[in-house]
Amino acid sequence: MENREVAILLRGITKSFGDVTANSNVNLDVYKGEILSLLGENGSGKTTLMNMLAGIYYPDAGQIIINGKEAVIRSPRDAFDLGIGMVHQHFKLIDVFNATENIILGLEGKLNIKEAEKRIKEICDKYGFEINTKKKIYDMSVSEKQTVEIVKVLYRGADILILDEPTAVLTPQETEKLFNVMRNMKHDGKSIVIITHKLNEVQSISDRVAVLRHGEFINDMKTSKTNAQEMTDMMVGHSVSLNIERPEPVDPKPRITVENLTVVDEEGLVKLDDVSFTANTGEILGIAGISGCGQKELLRAIAGLEIVKEGKITYIHQDGRTEELLGKSPREISELGVKLSFVPEDRLGMGLVGNMNLADNMMLRSYRNGKSRFFTEKKQPRELARKVVDKLQVATPSIDTPVRLLSGGNVQKVLVGREISSRPKVLLTAYAVRGLDISSSYQIYDLINQQKKRGAAVLFVGEDLDVLVELCDRILVLCGGKVTGIVDGRNTDKYTLGSMMTQKGEA
Amino acid sequence: MFSLVAFIPRAVQQGVPLLLGSTGETITEKSGNLNLGIPGVMYVGAISGVIGSFFYEQSVPSGQLNGFLAIFIPLICALIGSFLMGLLYCFLTVSLRANQNVTGLAMTTFGIGFGNFFGGSLIKLAGADVPSISLSATSAYFSKSLPFASKTGWFGKVFLSYGFLAYVAIIIALICAYVLKKTRVGLHLRAVGEDPAAADAAGIDVKKYKYVSTCLGCMIAGLGGLYYVMDYACGVWSNDAFGDRGWLAIALVIFTIWKPDIGILSSILFGGLYILYLYLPSGTHTEYKELYKMIPYIVTLVVLVITSMRNKKEDQPPKSLGTNYFREER
Numbered sequence: 134m135e136n137r138e139v140a141i142l143l144r145g146i147t148k149s150f151g152d153v154t155a156n157s158n159v160n161l162d163v164y165k166g167e168i169l170s171l172l173g174e175n176g177s178g179k180t181t182l183m184n185m186l187a188g189i190y191y192p193d194a195g196q197i198i199i200n201g202k203e204a205v206i207r208s209p210r211d212a213f214d215l216g217i218g219m220v221h222q223h224f225k226l227i228d229v230f231n232a233t234e235n236i237i238l239g240l241e242g243k244l245n246i247k248e249a250e251k252r253i254k255e256i257c258d259k260y261g262f263e264i265n266t267k268k269k270i271y272d273m274s275v276s277e278k279q280t281v282e283i284v285k286v287l288y289r290g291a292d293i294l295i296l297d298e299p300t301a302v303l304t305p306q307e308t309e310k311l312f313n314v315m316r317n318m319k320h321d322g323k324s325i326v327i328i329t330h331k332l333n334e335v336q337s338i339s340d341r342v343a344v345l346r347h348g349e350f351i352n353d354m355k356t357s358k359t360n361a362q363e364m365t366d367m368m369v370g371h372s373v374s375l376n377i378e379r380p381e382p383v384d385p386k387p388r389i390t391v392e393n394l395t396v397v398d399e400e401g402l403v404k405l406d407d408v409s410f411t412a413n414t415g416e417i418l419g420i421a422g423i424s425g426c427g428q429k430e431l432l433r434a435i436a437g438l439e440i441v442k443e444g445k446i447t448y449i450h451q452d453g454r455t456e457e458l459l460g461k462s463p464r465e466i467s468e469l470g471v472k473l474s475f476v477p478e479d480r481l482g483m484g485l486v487g488n489m490n491l492a493d494n495m496m497l498r499s500y501r502n503g504k505s506r507f508f509t510e511k512k513q514p515r516e517l518a519r520k521v522v523d524k525l526q527v528a529t530p531s532i533d534t535p536v537r538l539l540s541g542g543n544v545q546k547v548l549v550g551r552e553i554s555s556r557p558k559v560l561l562t563a564y565a566v567r568g569l570d571i572s573s574s575y576q577i578y579d580l581i582n583q584q585k586k587r588g589a590a591v592l593f594v595g596e597d598l599d600v601l602v603e604l605c606d607r608i609l610v611l612c613g614g615k616v617t618g619i620v621d622g623r624n625t626d627k628y629t630l631g632s633m634m635t636q637k638g639e640a
Numbered sequence: 641m642f643s644l645v646a647f648i649p650r651a652v653q654q655g656v657p658l659l660l661g662s663t664g665e666t667i668t669e670k671s672g673n674l675n676l677g678i679p680g681v682m683y684v685g686a687i688s689g690v691i692g693s694f695f696y697e698q699s700v701p702s703g704q705l706n707g708f709l710a711i712f713i714p715l716i717c718a719l720i721g722s723f724l725m726g727l728l729y730c731f732l733t734v735s736l737r738a739n740q741n742v743t744g745l746a747m748t749t750f751g752i753g754f755g756n757f758f759g760g761s762l763i764k765l766a767g768a769d770v771p772s773i774s775l776s777a778t779s780a781y782f783s784k785s786l787p788f789a790s791k792t793g794w795f796g797k798v799f800l801s802y803g804f805l806a807y808v809a810i811i812i813a814l815i816c817a818y819v820l821k822k823t824r825v826g827l828h829l830r831a832v833g834e835d836p837a838a839a840d841a842a843g844i845d846v847k848k849y850k851y852v853s854t855c856l857g858c859m860i861a862g863l864g865g866l867y868y869v870m871d872y873a874c875g876v877w878s879n880d881a882f883g884d885r886g887w888l889a890i891a892l893v894i895f896t897i898w899k900p901d902i903g904i905l906s907s908i909l910f911g912g913l914y915i916l917y918l919y920l921p922s923g924t925h926t927e928y929k930e931l932y933k934m935i936p937y938i939v940t941l942v943v944l945v946i947t948s949m950r951n952k953k954e955d956q957p958p959k960s961l962g963t964n965y966f967r968e969e970r
Contacts, residue, residue: 150968189841190968210843225838227831229953237824238831239842244824271953285842 146195175542218286394444419605474557487537521550598627655911660864661889668857676744679886680751685862688721722862726855772878779875817901833958
């Protein structure tokens with residue numbers, strides 16, 4: 134490296150939680166006035182490593198050297214004093230406070246809101262933020278909250294900023310805005326570490342990239358001297374194909390027809406408006422749309438979890454018999470012999486119970502099985518849990534570990550593994566790869582494709598348009614609860630989808 | 641005949657222990673600690689004061705009490721007793737992260753047992769033929785009102801006829817409201833109760849805030865117990881006489897939507913509702929009286945329903961209320 138000043142030196146950092154080693158012997162350098170991307174799969178220890186800089190965790194071993202001096206960071210306050218500020222993935226803001234109150238939280242001295250607002254404005258002007266200081270956090274969009282978090286860090290005079298997956302929740306426009314701000318901060322001499330999965334963002338924003346794998350430091354390099362394939366291989370540890378497979382559907386036959394489905398929520402808002410389509414066997418039907426356009430309600434309606442105003446949802450058996458699903462509970466649906474599997478977007482809320490272990494979570498699907506009406510049958514769920522762990526390579530100490538202790542990708546694997554183990558005829562997935570790293574995502578795509586080849590009808594609600602275009606046979610586009618079109622995945626591109634997602638009213 | 645001028649002072653005297661209890665519990669809850677031990681804490685505050693004053697009265701010949709010491713000794717005893725209760729609660733829930741509900745309920749049981757045990761012992765020591773101790777000399781100092789209060793007619797009766805602790809209670813409530821609303825300490829405390837992880841990330845010492853506010857809250861609540869026995873009950877301690885006032889104080893916290901300044905008038909309202917059964921005609925049907933005693937609790941339920949229906953974010957309980965915080969939890 135050229136002679137630039139070093140902001141952070143990490144040497145031999147090790148941290149473990151119980152039996153799980155999150156970081157082992159990590160060395161990392163961050164220079165002044167640069168943007169460093171920290172790249173790694175889920176559970177590779179990126180966030181843990183950065184949390185040790187922010188004072189949330191304390192390392193078991195190793196040295197942290199900040200601006201040439203060895204530092205001991207025991208609390209977030211120590212981190213501020215060293216000029217380190219972290220914007221966490223799950224924002225650390227108080228909902229009922231307004232922006233100013235959140236920004237000055239934890240600081241000493243007399244409370245002077247006017248003065249604080251003035252300084253906030255100066256910071257905003259300097260770097261190009263927009264912020265309404267009086268607005269309460271609970272009224273804010275995700276992007277506004279993020280702005281508050283970043284200003285909060287800058288207000289404390291941080292020279293080293295750590296951003297944990299800042300773009301995961303932003304629209305492309307908001308991301309671009311954030312990147313502009315980050316560039317402004319870099320020119321101001323600040324060091325920025327950005328944790329991310331998205332390779333295109335790594336390439337567009339960072340100067341250098343460092344890769345972690347299984348808690349160990351693998352390599353760092355200049356972003357300009359590497360490419361997506363090389364970075365992926367380093368992250369995963371072996372060569373990964375970056376193409377999504379799309380086998381031709383075999384003998385597609387209608388499996389579920391939805392006719393004139395209308396859903397109105399408690400507050401009287403129309404969530405789904407006259408939606409009609411057919412899902413075929415052996416086919417992946419993608420569902421695209423800006424978030425909150427009725428995707429969730431559509432899947433929930435099919436799964437029997439939504440109160441529907443009008444419409445029909447018909448299931449067609451192998452032998453041509455039909456079954457009306459509307460108005461039936463999930464249990465009634467499964468008793469009809471309709472094999473539905475649902476991978477909801479809210480994994481630890483609707484899909485799994487965080488405090489229960491892997492085996493018990495498997496039982497959520499099979500608790501009615503077994504010989505005794507009184508005692509539970511534990512043997513089969515335990516076998517299934519073992520099978521899922523083996524087949525999908527779930528990183529877990531044991532099948533007796535509570536699911537909430539697993540990382541996001543592994544939680545998703547447990548959920549998907551359980552849902553497909555019942556060999557479903559219909560597989561509903563909502564944002565199946567949200568928050569997952571590259572290799573986990575590809576494993577999930579593979580699993581979905583396997584179900585498709587088996588002849589299941591797959592409904593795939595997705596947000597990444599590139600993936601939808603590559604993976605799905607047909608794509609249904611929702612806009613404000615209305616279907617704005619169903620297109621063939623082979624002859625479309627993301628720009629067409631993008632414009633369909635925003636056209637209101639015309640079907 | 642029902643007379644408002646006679647009713648209001650009685651309501652206020654009923655309200656003061658509730659006000660102190662609820663102010664203490666409010667600042668405790670603002671730190672995210674749901675201290676259901678408050679009834680026990682108030683009980684311990686009362687008996688500690690009684691113990692202190694009992695031994696002081698015993699040690700000097702009757703009629704020669706020093707006015708300052710007669711107030712100072714029970715006061716300090718009550719503060720220390722309730723402080724130790726607060727410390728115990730914090731040690732269990734903050735340091736050891738024990739379940740808050742279980743700890744609180746255990747402390748209420750413990751506090752009442754503690755009070756009755758020492759109350760009983762003192763009654764034995766005093767050798768009285770009634771199951772109570774009378775500390776009327778000390779009580780006279782506690783309930784002393786301003787000398788000209790009785791000369792100002794209805795105004796004096798309604799506003800000036802109380803012992804000093806009643807005014808202290810109102811001042812404490814006002815100070816707490818001001819600190820919570822206007823100062824940095826208040827901002828930090830509210831943040832700790834809403835989201836300790838966010839407060840921690842902002843550099844606030846969560847443990848310190850929880851300890852200090854809970855112990856302080858317990859001391860304030862303990863004063864409520866002291867007021868009850870020394871002023872309201874005229875220095876007469878008998879076991880279990882304190883009743884369910886501690887629970888009423890916790891209900892009052894919800895009623896005031898966690899705002900000590902609202903507590904001032906609400907506590908008087910609650911005090912009035914608490915003794916309303918004495919004024920409502922029930923003839924020979926004493927069971928009606930029991931129904932009337934439910935009124936304060938019913939009012940609290942109504943307030944709960946209304947605040948949750950309005951769903952205004954600021955009027956909800958502190959978000960992390962009842963949960964313990966551990967920084968390195970995954």
